[in-house]
Amino acid sequence: MALKLTAESFLTGVRQSGLVPTNRLDAALADCTRSGVDMHDAPAIAEALIQRSALTSWQAEKLLQGKFKGFVLGRYRLQNLLGRGEMSSVYLAEHVRMKRRCAIKVLPAARVKDTSYLGRFYREAEAVATLDHPNIVRAYDVDDEVEAGTEIHFLVMEYVDGVSLEKLLEEKREFPIIEAVDYVRQAAEGLAHAHENGLIHRDIKPGNLLVDRKGVVKLLDLGLARFFKSEEEESLTIKHDEKVLGTADYLAPEQAVDSHAVDERADIYSLGCTLYFALAGHPPFTDGTLVQRLLAHQTKAPTPISKLRPDVPEGVARILAKMMQKRKEDRFQSARDVADALGRWLTAHGGRAWRLKHPELLARFAEMQRAQAARASTPPAEMPMQQPPTRTASRRPEGVPKASPTRRPQRAPAAAPAPARRPRRTVPASERATPTGRQRAAAQTVRKTKPAPGTLSLFRLDSEQWLMLVLLLAGALMVAGVGYTLRAAALPEESAVQEPAPLLENDADFDLGTE
Template sequence: MDKYLGKKLDGRYEIMELIGIGGMANVYKAYDIIEDRIVAVKILREEYMENDDFRRRFKNESKAMAVLNHPNVMRVYDVSFSDKMQSIVMEFIDGITLKEYIEQQGVLKWKEAVHFTVQILRALQHAHDKGIVHRDIKPQNIMLLSDGTIKITDFGIARFARSETHTITDKAIGSVHYISPEQASGDTIDARTDIYSVGVMLYEMLTGRVPFEADSPVSVALKQIQSTAPTPRSINPSIPEGLEEITMHAMEKDVNKRYQSAAQMLRDIDEFKRNPSILFEYKYLNAPHAGDDRKYSEAIQSARSSKGKKKKAKEKEKVKRAPIIPVLAGVTAAFVIVTAAFIGWMIYLNNPFVKVDDAIVPTLVGEKYDNVKISPKYSDFTIQVEDTGFSDEYAKGIIYEQSPKEGTTVKVDSIIKVKVSTGQQTVTLPDFSGQDAAQVFARLDEYGLVYEETSIFDDGIPSGCVVKTNPGEGAQVTAGSLITVYVSMGKEEKLVTVPDLIGIKLDDAKKLLGDNYKLKLGKITYDNDSDEPAGVIIEQSFAPDSQVSQGSAIDVVVSGEDDDNMIKLTLMIPLPREIGRQVEMSATLDGVEVQKDTLVPAEAKTWKPVFEGEGGKADVAIFFDGELYQTYELDFDRKGHTPIGDYSSEFTE
């Protein structure tokens, strides 16, 4: 038994159950008795407690996640490091991994893939702004909640971009199907590595498969470095061209041709969402850049050569003008005297030689502006509001951007300009019912909302017009929210299957048609010459299993009057149609077997046992190969029956 189950860690976390087993740690569901909430506790396995590398990676994960505060990143509440145990207390997420969701769906709708990708990129931009590179972005490390929210987890191999302590082996860590070419080859990596991994995930969501497959991880890594992936549209032609361009641009093998930040990729996605037919055509990627050593060197050499030519021209011009130097000497001397006097006066006023202390710019992003402006922590700086604006990430009054960036060295009393959030931009949804769907989609795009179309039948709304939305009229939603739009396909002509009425009493047929099939009994004709028991149907106008419109009338022929005092009732027992072998059906009336037949359910479809009685009520049991199948109560006076128990769902092939 797991030694942590039922234990209380640090006097507050009651371990409830093991919910995950990872490469170096186990994850438990626990109850925080102080905060009265369910949490997840990640504990480093005992066998790795003596391994310095694993201990370093585990601490690095807690350090990386602790500095992040973003709705799409799993939150860290607490950490504990000792010689006996190392643990991280995190937000508990009740969901599945994005990998599991992709495997369930096969291929995702492009709108859904974009919805997930936007959340991932926003979280990564936040991490990259903090100087953190995840290095292991893959769908297995992305949690998906039931409301469509994404949470990035597992920062176990993340590192701080400014850290100088990484090693060559650190650089190549990652999941081989999602690592970048520079990661696979062991080169230095930065935030653009995460962008490549996002591109691979977007590729997988759109096509249902990863770009590169091979027999071994090494072979996959070599393909990441050398091979070109098939274009997404060659696998799934329904993908818009603009989205394909975004995907392939994120997967550029040359880091300098790739998106340089999550923000750049988000901007293209925003453009695509506004106009799904957009084409980006990244032709500028062929221009010289700093990553191309030869072209870059040629550009530098050209610039230097041009500069040298200009310098020689100026020297020649200076030689030609040499005779006028004595004329200008007096003017120059006067200018120098005036300038020196002005500089002396400024020195006297400002005293620039007085030493001003340096200070490190703090992190203001994510802080409440009202608190920052009065807090003594920031007394070494002058905080100025440069702008305000809507923000999907930060609540009203929270700083969402600052200049200079955190960690910059400046002089005391320097100005830090900040931008403060006015909250998420909200939209009150109007009533779209009855409006043309194309016009409604255009309106939703203007509002900055993501929409998903669902087609339904509706008797009152013309085809191609909106029936309703979810959320509905009057709902307040934020920019980027997903709106389900139900579009009418017009009135539905509903068809039903005609049941087999042969051998059934007239009253039973009427009840059966009305209750179960939304049909009605039509013209009734009697046949006194029939050999069948009196009062039962011997012919019907529509053949059994034929399709007719709901509400149709079924004409029947009934056998002549029955002079016998005995009342006969016939039950129509539905059979499991997937069973193609012979079975034995039997029926008892008040415990006495009255009928037994051998038949094939897939062919017979129904079994019609007949019961006789002089009046009153009786109990019927139906058996399938000797096992209880259904039970009924018969009422011979009313010539009807009532189902009591149904166990038919348990009988399958």
């Protein structure tokens, strides 16, 4: 039977515990007196202090039992007991100065005498403290305290106001498909962050996935799970000569051989077993002893999830099966791949309500699709871009318009200056009256030779002036001589304008390809 404390002893213990600052305690006790609380009854005083938020129910219970010490660890004040295992306890605490709530996990007292154990714990705690992700329970601090000659080493973590996935399923009996898939997707996001920073969990299971009141999943005990295990638990626990760490119902086949040699794909298998649990309501293998269940993970295929729960969509069943492949080479190769696969399925099948809650995922997948489309449309780097074909000597000279009524004339290049005009020589009519053999050869040359850019316009201008001169002189000639002269003048003009038909056809094809 517990010793009943007097009111005086109780109040003395409250002051010694350091739980309530002196000025606050005095104000609360004065209010109790004014309110008519029996100040000679310790339980009545304790209840009044709870109502005024000076003490928590757990603190008051311990104080009434005569336990006045151990409420303060370092800079943290213990407020409640969140959970107790075979070898460790977890407390809700508050930073003395910052008033930030946190969770404190105390290392097993029987293990702290092992210096190598403590060394490993502090090294891994420092590594975990560098992680910052919404789906990982953050580690804030590690510290130690000596209480009544006993060393107390503890880990300070983010406090999650919620329950484990295991407890949540017990309350709900069954998860809707969308809810179960999203819980595991969030866990995969947290795992991806841890893996990208070089940390492997090695003990993924429903009990280590905490779900807060808003439905956010947070991974617990990342990298530190083995420091809080007892030998009596149904978890294989690391010791000096042991190689296996993890929980039998969720252990990857290769992890049962040597947990220190595994990589992130072992966590993916365990997460697949957790998804199986969330959908089926139990682990993949439930029959037999611990060793028999371990062998089943290595040699047997679990009952297909569609047989246990026919409403599981085929897409989810395929993702689950790939996560739980026996050979690690056949699984998803990264937790990021798992998160993306589940996220894409939820984007397509999660419904409008789910999509409205996760706009950041929709934006990320849209960006991934745009990047993929851009990569698909970009030509290989070793293949140069095709250049427009250059004009060759066999093509129409630049500056000559196509023989098409709808074709807009091309301008001569601005960088090419027009050639200087040669002085026009007055040719006597006698020399023009009858074309000589040399003149006929020159006219033939005009038809075959390709003029330089800008030459044709000059030639046309000279021909027109020359034609006008001929017409003026024609008035002084005889009618027969005028007709003969005009016929001779028309010959070179036709030679300059007409081009061979094959050349026009080729140029038409060329312009269609380059305009």
